[in-house]
Amino acid sequence: MRANKNQGRTGLNSPALFAKTAVDERLYLGTIEKSLLVLGTFCANPRPMTLAEVSQASGLNKSATQRVLYTLRALRYLNQSETTRQYSLSAKALDIGNAYLRSNPIVEATFPYLLEANRRSQETVNLTELDGSDIIFISRVPSRNVMSSYITIGTRLPALATAPGRAILANLEPATINELLRTITTNPQKTLKHLHRVRQKGFAIANQEAVPGDISTAAPVFGYGKNVVAAVNIAASTANWTPERVEAKLSPIVVEIARQMSNVVSQHWRR
Template identity: 80%
Template sequence: MLDNRTRKMGVNSPATFAKINIDERLYLGTIEKGLLVLDTFCANPRPMTLAEVSEASGLNKSATQRVLYTLRALRYLTHSETTRQYSLSARTMDIGNAYLRSNPIVEATFPYLLEANKRSQETVNLTELDGSDIIYISRVPSRSVMSSYVTIGTRLPAFATAPGRAIMANLSPSVTEDLLKTSDFAAITPYTITTRHELVDELEKVRRKGFAIANQEAMLGDISTAAPIFGYDNHVVAAVNIAASTANWTVEKVEAELSPIIVEIARQMSKVASQYRRP
């Protein structure tokens, strides 16, 4: 949680992830600090001063200055002598692009995203679970203005999204329980489910129906239906969803017309994804 000084500066702390089974003999704290600063820019996608980066990251100013200098020297950051602000450089895109190129599921399933887009005439997305968030790793947009709300790399809380629920409902009970514990159930829109009890009920519906629907819970004006994608050993590895506008669709119409498409496409994608054994 941000303290009062951080709130006044208008900066966000980066997302935190639990460290599991860390061997301190091998763990490099200097790399952690560097990545923490990069994560700070991800949480605050705008130019920031040294003081703002220090405040948001929790590092003292001396450590922050050294990290910023190093990242600038390595061309991961740029610096304005006029405003004294730092910004991410274009080079930081290399890491994300390398991940997408190295993920065989992204390329192998893209024709199915195209097929779902052709059949629905709406935006189709491929997402993975990362921590308690889903992250968009591939998409085929519709011609609707709604397409601009999400880009590849966008993160959203899994509990409030159809693809997040499609994945959560098909994880092992212990993993789902851990996700429920780490989800803060903060309202993103007036329609967001904000209690554990409601979400558990929704996940049970997903298991029973084979698909999830979220109505304006993560973005106003957006109705999404999603189905899980199963990989090697029948473990859920991703979800595919169709996002439609409330201007043209109702929940009932989405369930009747778009959910069958996404369930069929997810089955086809699962056959492809099951051929790849990932770490």
């Protein structure tokens, strides 16, 4: 499963890693795995890095790291400073992420509902998907009233520490959630009880657990066959809201918007 992303003594983060399942070694290309591991290292450490730093964070030896860095630079996915010799992601690296957003039908189909939730709440509204044990923000309408936090499209946060993550996890198939919880929590049974309450209520609330100063309420979005595919959340500032007010005023909005999204998404979103 995912590697430890805690910072070591050098302040470097390890990239996100996931277990390979049902891999046919005759077809599997380890060179591509190494290339994506290096790219993932830059995602986990969004700053210029030296060859030695990339090697240490990725776990690859320096020889393999040098070859991968050279190739990615030649393909224009990386830049290298002529003065510091440090490597950094290039603008071309945006192409894959932007292509995903453009090709994901849920983004286009749900955006009018994000706008409606933003109009009704006057707060920031996000759409997120589950990726491994994290959520990723794939669409967003910021509040006009409060300076938005550092959250941007593409931001990744631990699912269990967020309202949208809990809203999605609470509606996964039992076998899937049981397997996932074994890898991300030391008390799966306690977490399951909490997620069961989230599922019963139809929404989740998180108070400054992943983002300081942020109270979030979220509800699941279902696709074809009633499979959960995303979550919509409204994020508000603790300067203006309490958890009680969020539950009373914003949770009903997010539940209704999620239901409307599900009606649209379920028509064409299959997994």
